[in-house]
Amino acid sequence: MFTAIETLEREAVFLDRDGVIIENCDNYVRSWDDVDILPGALDALVRLAESHYKVFIVTNQAGVGKGLIPVDVAHGINTRLIDIIHNHGGRVDAATICPHRNEDACGCRKPEPGMLLNFADRFDINLNNSWMIGDAVTDIQAGLAAGTKPLLVQTGRGTTQEAMLSDHQLDETPVFADLEDAVSFLLSQNA
Numbered sequence: 001m002f003t004a005i006e007t008l009e010r011e012a013v014f015l016d017r018d019g020v021i022i023e024n025c026d027n028y029v030r031s032w033d034d035v036d037i038l039p040g041a042l043d044a045l046v047r048l049a050e051s052h053y054k055v056f057i058v059t060n061q062a063g064v065g066k067g068l069i070p071v072d073v074a075h076g077i078n079t080r081l082i083d084i085i086h087n088h089g090g091r092v093d094a095a096t097i098c099p100h101r102n103e104d105a106c107g108c109r110k111p112e113p114g115m116l117l118n119f120a121d122r123f124d125i126n127l128n129n130s131w132m133i134g135d136a137v138t139d140i141q142a143g144l145a146a147g148t149k150p151l152l153v154q155t156g157r158g159t160t161q162e163a164m165l166s167d168h169q170l171d172e173t174p175v176f177a178d179l180e181d182a183v184s185f186l187l188s189q190n191a
């Protein structure tokens with residue numbers, strides 16, 4: 001007789017918000033009026049919800065630090081978005097924002113990995129088996145710095161950012177048309 005103790009690997013998909021789940025706004029998503037959910041994003045989140053992955057949103061919101069967006073409004077946009085995702089059958093386990101400006105030199109503003117590391121610590125996530133999906137070089141850099149496998153999407157700023165990958169020695173980054181394609185890819189890697 002023996003007792004098998006199964007070790008469940010906890011893995012995650014970290015998602016940038018603007019340009020990945022909702023349209024990017026050049027001048028910040030300042031209110032719910034600015035929110036425009038990208039085609040297919042909700043369905044992609046349903047597929048993730050049906051997988052074993054934890055799902056986290058990690059978003060830079062320097063507009064908060066610049067005084068353009070009240071912090072409760074920024075969190076409120078996430079809450080309302082997550083309600084819609086959940087009503088559609090998707091799941092977001094947690095969302096966080098970095099409210100700082102670039103010059104604040106914080107540890108959470110992407111390309112820094114702070115938001116990812118914080119969730120990994122709180123939820124006991126194996127980062128090496130986790131993914132980061134973003135539409136910017138800084139998302140890719142944050143994903144790598146945290147030890148995840150980063151994927152770029154061409155929505156939002158993605159197309160222009162894709163052209164900058166080689167300048168940052170990030171040519172190896174897999175690039176996908178949108179969140180649906182990126183999710184299809186990562187789910188196929190774990191079959």
Ligand SMILES: [Mg+2]
Pocket residue numbers: 016017018019020024134135136156
């Ligand atoms: Mg973005």
Ligand SMILES: [Zn+2]
Pocket residue numbers: 098099100106107108109
């Ligand atoms: Zn920060």
